[in-house]
Amino acid sequence: MLTKRIIACLDVKDGRVVKGIQFADLIDAGDPAELAVAHAEAGADEIVLLDITATHEGRGTLIDTVKRTSRGLFVPFTVGGGIRTRDEAASVFDAGADKISINSAAVTCPELIDEIGQSFGSQAVIVAIDARRKSEDYDSARSAEVFTGGGRIPTGLRAIDWAREAERRGAGEILLTSMDADGTRNGFDCELTAAVSESVAIPVIASGGAGTAAHFAQVFATGKADAALAASIFHFSISDSRALKAELAKLGIPVRLPC
Amino acid sequence: MTSIASVQIAVVDYRAGNLTSVVKALHALGASPEVTSDPEVVHRAGKVILPGVGHFAATKFLADHGLTMAIRESVARGTPFLGICVGLQWMFEGSTEAPDVPGAGFLPGSCERFVIRDKVPHVGWNSLSVREGSRLMRGVEEGAYVYFTHSYRASLNQDTVAVTEYGGAFASAVERDSMMGVQFHPEKSGGVGLTILNNFLEL
Numbered sequence: 001m002l003t004k005r006i007i008a009c010l011d012v013k014d015g016r017v018v019k020g021i022q023f024a025d026l027i028d029a030g031d032p033a034e035l036a037v038a039h040a041e042a043g044a045d046e047i048v049l050l051d052i053t054a055t056h057e058g059r060g061t062l063i064d065t066v067k068r069t070s071r072g073l074f075v076p077f078t079v080g081g082g083i084r085t086r087d088e089a090a091s092v093f094d095a096g097a098d099k100i101s102i103n104s105a106a107v108t109c110p111e112l113i114d115e116i117g118q119s120f121g122s123q124a125v126i127v128a129i130d131a132r133r134k135s136e137d138y139d140s141a142r143s144a145e146v147f148t149g150g151g152r153i154p155t156g157l158r159a160i161d162w163a164r165e166a167e168r169r170g171a172g173e174i175l176l177t178s179m180d181a182d183g184t185r186n187g188f189d190c191e192l193t194a195a196v197s198e199s200v201a202i203p204v205i206a207s208g209g210a211g212t213a214a215h216f217a218q219v220f221a222t223g224k225a226d227a228a229l230a231a232s233i234f235h236f237s238i239s240d241s242r243a244l245k246a247e248l249a250k251l252g253i254p255v256r257l258p259c
Numbered sequence: 260m261t262s263i264a265s266v267q268i269a270v271v272d273y274r275a276g277n278l279t280s281v282v283k284a285l286h287a288l289g290a291s292p293e294v295t296s297d298p299e300v301v302h303r304a305g306k307v308i309l310p311g312v313g314h315f316a317a318t319k320f321l322a323d324h325g326l327t328m329a330i331r332e333s334v335a336r337g338t339p340f341l342g343i344c345v346g347l348q349w350m351f352e353g354s355t356e357a358p359d360v361p362g363a364g365f366l367p368g369s370c371e372r373f374v375i376r377d378k379v380p381h382v383g384w385n386s387l388s389v390r391e392g393s394r395l396m397r398g399v400e401e402g403a404y405v406y407f408t409h410s411y412r413a414s415l416n417q418d419t420v421a422v423t424e425y426g427g428a429f430a431s432a433v434e435r436d437s438m439m440g441v442q443f444h445p446e447k448s449g450g451v452g453l454t455i456l457n458n459f460l461e462l
Binding site: 001002003004005040045070071072074075076093094095096098119120121122123124172173201202203226227256259 | 275276277279280283284287312313314377378379380381382383384385386404406408409424425446447448449450452453
């Protein structure tokens, strides 16, 4: 049976992990290569490395980071953050990424999805969508709007329409972040996730709002997510992906166990 | 002895996506693969791996560059061969993804798109039901999980050595003598995948 994926996400700046998941014994490690392998060994189904380096000099560091991180990693490895051209994507693939994630650049230049998909295959292209509801109204999930520039710039695009266009252009997966839920730890926006997931045939990865294992179970069941991004959840009661998946299995969610 | 003659493992590059992960996994297992599009190198290699992600039409490159012939002769001599993903699909007569591009025809039948109400592509970790006696699957436990990403699949046949369910059963691994194929990505399937790659390296 196809399982629901738990994806560990590392936010990286200038070659160091600055946010995301901290293991009790690795709190000060900050080394993406070390943390990525630790997460894979702790049962994560995939690893996402999100580069939040703002400077041009930092981009060279990213390639080195991707090389070092991919070396010991034998689960799918996605790299996102600041990829704006096909050539930039190519250098990230050469460094060892299996998939790239593009966000603002895809909105600015949708042809980028086609170009990368045609060169490297659709399975290698994740389109990341940051979406926010306009109101609390009924059906506002379907009218949620896409934002770019780290959530600062409204685009006027509906998330479900943009997800459909991304799919049509050859995206292999959608990484959907609810800006309303992000950081709340009150649970994923299951309605938004379901609205997008039902609009496309490609997998949707849910992100934003996780606080408990039950939140993951909800986004898989009612949110119809195919995968979910785990960041700040790994702390006290849920130590790692394996522990999270053990909880999900008890709640009837199919997960990769043992892992 | 020329350097070509000493190639142990040829990883065939047919310009279909990213070979970095396959090569990296082989290195981790202590092998020294050579990535090549040269039929001579393929012909003389001790083992041949045909990876592949993307569209079946990309396999046209193999026929156009003499690689189909090189692989065919190598397989006929009993050289171990492993097709991965589109590489497995190419071992069959063809795929409805690109009806005009013939496969190698090592195995009977054609690959077809999933016809299900679930999502296509089939992406993620799914389980294997393993046939006993497979050399490729040696040490892989029943129900072990591996990573898939594909929209087309091969039907079950007498050479199927692992079965996976997604809207019905399909062939997730095939094996006939030293000719083998996997629909999943062993290089992305953690310890289970490395076990399978290592089984191939030890043939």
